[in-house]
Amino acid sequence: MKLFIYQHCPFCLRAQMIVGLKSLPVDIDIIMEGDAETPTRMVGRKVVPILQKEDGSYMPESMDIVHYLDSKQAPLVATGTVDAAIEAWCKQVSKSAFNLAVPRFTKGDFAELATPQAREAYRLREEKAFGDLEQLIADTPALLADVEPQLAALEPLVAERDTIDITDFILFPVLRSLTIVKNIHFGDQVQAYLARIAGATGVSLLTEQAM
Numbered sequence: 001m002k003l004f005i006y007q008h009c010p011f012c013l014r015a016q017m018i019v020g021l022k023s024l025p026v027d028i029d030i031i032m033e034g035d036a037e038t039p040t041r042m043v044g045r046k047v048v049p050i051l052q053k054e055d056g057s058y059m060p061e062s063m064d065i066v067h068y069l070d071s072k073q074a075p076l077v078a079t080g081t082v083d084a085a086i087e088a089w090c091k092q093v094s095k096s097a098f099n100l101a102v103p104r105f106t107k108g109d110f111a112e113l114a115t116p117q118a119r120e121a122y123r124l125r126e127e128k129a130f131g132d133l134e135q136l137i138a139d140t141p142a143l144l145a146d147v148e149p150q151l152a153a154l155e156p157l158v159a160e161r162d163t164i165d166i167t168d169f170i171l172f173p174v175l176r177s178l179t180i181v182k183n184i185h186f187g188d189q190v191q192a193y194l195a196r197i198a199g200a201t202g203v204s205l206l207t208e209q210a211m
């Protein structure tokens, strides 16, 4: 099987998590930003992640891919329902978190941005979705002032988590996205959570390229 992703993409990360967690025989392939033709040929629109299954057919939608891959090898891990408090937390933090992460993604070291054309295509895509990206970078102190208290409020919620279930496929991609923000303060519990899930899934954090 083959999984087509962007390395920065939080939805793609969900699929990468299950591949890594279960050591599944799935090749990871990058679709370049700006390449609409490849995903459109596969699933009729420009989107990632896309899984190419054993029979050659294509499946979009991150959580569908997670459940499909999870079913390939017992025991199931992406089970249960998403923890309501964590789901609410993700919704509440999402706008500010991605206002912090996305302008940095556009400047980041990701394979899908390896050519100037691809990087510019991505910058334009995100500018359309998020507005002036340089202004968002300038707004970092205000955005951090919103996100950091929310990260502090997450501490007791992650402290009680010690296995991996469906909730982590929602929460971890949001937190991993925030690791690209230089000097953001994660509390001890969130830091331990990030390290635990990254270790279990083999997914790298973005701390080394934080900016």
Ligand SMILES: N[C@@H](CCC(=O)N[C@@H](CS)C(=O)NCC(=O)O)C(=O)O
Pocket: 006, 009, 010, 011, 012, 046, 047, 048, 049, 060, 061, 062, 063, 125
């Ligand atoms: N509901 C989809 C959302 C996937 C999604 O929005 N992916 C973004 C990348 S982060 C995308 O493909 N955007 C369209 C584009 O590249 O133009 C899922 O969960 O897989």
